[in-house]
Amino acid sequence: MKQLNESDKIRFDRQMRINGWGENGQKKLKNASVGILGIGGLGSPISIYLAVAGVGRIILVDRDTIELSNLNRQILHWNRDINVLKAQSAKQKLNEINPDIEIITYAETADEGNVDKLFEGADAVIDALDNFESRFLLNKFAVDHKIPLFHGAVWGLEGRATTVLPGKTICLRCIYKEVPSKEIFPVVGVTPAVIGSIQATEVLKYFTGIGELLANRLLIYDGETMEFNQVMLNRDPNCPVCGNLTD
Numbered sequence: 001m002k003q004l005n006e007s008d009k010i011r012f013d014r015q016m017r018i019n020g021w022g023e024n025g026q027k028k029l030k031n032a033s034v035g036i037l038g039i040g041g042l043g044s045p046i047s048i049y050l051a052v053a054g055v056g057r058i059i060l061v062d063r064d065t066i067e068l069s070n071l072n073r074q075i076l077h078w079n080r081d082i083n084v085l086k087a088q089s090a091k092q093k094l095n096e097i098n099p100d101i102e103i104i105t106y107a108e109t110a111d112e113g114n115v116d117k118l119f120e121g122a123d124a125v126i127d128a129l130d131n132f133e134s135r136f137l138l139n140k141f142a143v144d145h146k147i148p149l150f151h152g153a154v155w156g157l158e159g160r161a162t163t164v165l166p167g168k169t170i171c172l173r174c175i176y177k178e179v180p181s182k183e184i185f186p187v188v189g190v191t192p193a194v195i196g197s198i199q200a201t202e203v204l205k206y207f208t209g210i211g212e213l214l215a216n217r218l219l220i221y222d223g224e225t226m227e228f229n230q231v232m233l234n235r236d237p238n239c240p241v242c243g244n245l246t247d
């Protein structure tokens with residue numbers, strides 16, 4: 001297990017003062033490995049905040065290149081990066097934000113054939129996606145490996161988030177039965193900023209062991225009325241993905 005060095009103790013001083021966090025919590029983050037699928041609107045704030053918080057190993061997967069129409073929300077990518085791979089842009093920025101952590105990137109599309117290789121060694125995975133086909137793939141990977149999945153989704157000024165702990169909580173298949181059709185949906189950058197920050201908060205809480213996770217709770221954010229609501233959820237015993245899993 002990697003220990004904190006003197007630079008860590010200065011860099012992370014303010015967050016180690018959070019009740020229950022301390023050097024022990026920071027050490028857990030330094031030894032954590034997380035996989036993020038998608039380096040766009042959600043993946044940008046998630047990866048930035050996990051990098052500055054000192055998560056030791058971050059794996060990012062996205063095969064897309066940056067387009068002008070991405071720049072209203074994908075804050076890790078800048079005007080100069082148009083036509084550059086998101087994986088490349090992300091690695092460069094995150095290495096500059098915090099050179100002490102390991103950033104691994106893959107410019108690939110995750111599918112059943114490669115997902116095990118892409119997220120090898122990940123202690124948790126994060127859904128920073130814009131489509132349910134890939135979400136279901138990541139959900140199955142998380143359930144199969146019994147590692148948490150931090151779900152987030154945005155549409156316009158609305159967003160949702162929940163934390164999946166396989167065998168203990170709902171999985172995405174317990175609540176979403178079909179793959180909704182793919183479409184170009186409206187979105188403004190502040191929405192994934194809110195939801196991505198919530199997902200990153202959940203990740204930090206999970207590894208440091210503080211607080212209460214969004215377990216069996218779907219948080220629904222409405223930026224138009226500025227309301228947060230939550231729906232309590234129960235596992236589906238007939239869920240095709242996690243139905244047979246016991247705690």
Ligand SMILES: [Zn+2]
Pocket residue numbers: 170171172173174175236239240241242243
């Ligand atoms: Zn399920």
